[in-house]
Amino acid sequence: MNVNGAHFRTIWLHPDDTAVIQIIDQRHLPHQFIIENLTTVAEMARAIRDMHVRGAGLIGAAAGFGMYLAALAAPRDGFLAHTLTAAQELKATRPTAVNLAWAVARQLKVLDGAPPEQRIQTALNTAQAIADEDADFCRRIGEHGVSLLADISRRKNGEPVNILTHCNAGWLAFVDHGSATAPIYVAHDQGIAVHVWVDETRPRNQGARLTAWELGQHGVPHTVIADNAGGHLMQRGLVDIVLTGTDRTTYTGDVGNKIGTYLKALAAHDNDVPFYTALPSSSFDWQIEDGVRQIPVEQRDAAEVRMIQGLHDGEIKQVLLTPPDSPAVNYAFDVTPSRLVTGLITERGICPASAEGVLGLFPEKRKG
């Protein structure tokens, strides 16, 4: 998507140096636009763990490129042992994100089958393929999902469709287009009037920092709100649809996503507002059935709750929000049970949030 009018992806091979992967270091947005060079698995692992890159699809692409950096550095003898160690290091960075394990496993499988002299090129091709597929799946999510917004727009006689979104499931969370934002960008580009309520998404404020920034760069009307505001907006009829992304969704339709998503789903259900989650199929967990009990929820550093960063006198500064001796905890995700999810928007179309619905679109995943 666009940054100051120029097209960018969130991760790419350095155009002049095939030993370097470039990313947008998202920690500095919206205040500074900084591109970072990564040359080792350790650098990529840190970039994922410390959230220079974040978001379901982008983490997968980053892990794919991380495995390419591992292949570049691996000795010819002991190549597979080296890449297995790298795989463990990358997988340990963010336990909730299913795309991470999926991308790493895909690289290990093709590297295991590749002739030794083609391993590096195979790893690069696979990393590029993971990135390209992510962008392509998001593009298709947009094409399918726009029908929901077009229907609402028709019902409202062209009045703006009010969409509430949580966290950043935008192009910054993927390689391009985004998941939850993809239908919004398509609608906006087709001339359908849309307006996005952007949850600021404490504690890391991915909504206020990233979603607001990328919508603004694309010219999409939007308003930032405190995470607390969504229920009131829905009670007042000011939300037509909730669109979120996901870090991991079970094939039975339980949606693991940024902490607070469950609260918005409850409010949507209580006010008859449709609640949709958009995801490429790489974000499905095809094994577990009960997301609320079984999806692991990462606890991050309490400092992310106690402190916040923002711009002061032109510089990014951290400020302390709590008393110096008050403890805090920081659960990063929650799980929205399928009963609260109206539907899932995938690269193959829209389906109910149920095993029947999901396996209807992905019949090759049926067991037995």
Add this chain to the structure above:
Amino acid sequence: MNVNGAHFRTIWLHPDDTAVIQIIDQRHLPHQFIIENLTTVAEMARAIRDMHVRGAGLIGAAAGFGMYLAALAAPRDGFLAHTLTAAQELKATRPTAVNLAWAVARQLKVLDGAPPEQRIQTALNTAQAIADEDADFCRRIGEHGVSLLADISRRKNGEPVNILTHCNAGWLAFVDHGSATAPIYVAHDQGIAVHVWVDETRPRNQGARLTAWELGQHGVPHTVIADNAGGHLMQRGLVDIVLTGTDRTTYTGDVGNKIGTYLKALAAHDNDVPFYTALPSSSFDWQIEDGVRQIPVEQRDAAEVRMIQGLHDGEIKQVLLTPPDSPAVNYAFDVTPSRLVTGLITERGICPASAEGVLGLFPEKRKG
């Protein structure tokens, strides 16, 4: 309650100067403890509007003392016209708070009946009475409400009772004791093990700043969480009871409170967690029946969403959280419908959140 071991109320007559009202200027907490002197209605109105003082009971007490400052400055001829103008100025500061209008009306009524030479003393006596009653009602709320915590403690064999609270309904929101915190302080003082999940309560962070501070000053174990976390905690069985305050509750049991309360009530209902609201009877609205439709919800400055303040290098600084050109809105309250409220804790006891329940405790309010 205690500040560094010394007893304080939130508002009081200057001990050496009866023309001065003193308050804790809560804007600087938890980082700085500053006492402010107020000598005019305009200063009191600004202190209320700009939230030097805030919270249902304290706003009422502040309005009561504001009317005393008006009486002090009023000419002997035209006294009532002067105080009526002051009443309008004070009432306009925070439209949602019912205590404000209640305290002002009480002062106007007694001033209207007082002999001219006793008006100033009457205004002072009434202001003191409003403050004393507020403290006394909160004390009694604590005595009634502690039974709920003691019951849970017994069921848990003395394991800590986990209480989730939103915003600050502590002693800082009243004259003393607080509403939602009153049962917690009583339980803690009785040796019942309690632990409080403190919602930070964006956008103004009254939880992270004020509730965490006052609980810490009293030695009550607590943990600050993002507003988004409550649903997840309840899904995991980590919340035994939700206790909130209110800015205005209808006699039918609809609870107007800080934005985001409704979301927590939905999560409590979805997870069979009891949800109680504590309030002195001055916070009841005895007129309106449908809180969701009829309680006015204040919109505050969008800058409160876009900016946040905290401590940086020993100084309180404001930082910008959003892109400089992203709009924001700031609804300050929402209304939780009575169907989601397990009960109300008042100075007269605990009752169901219904007209029958409330009028059972306050039979003098029955109409006709």
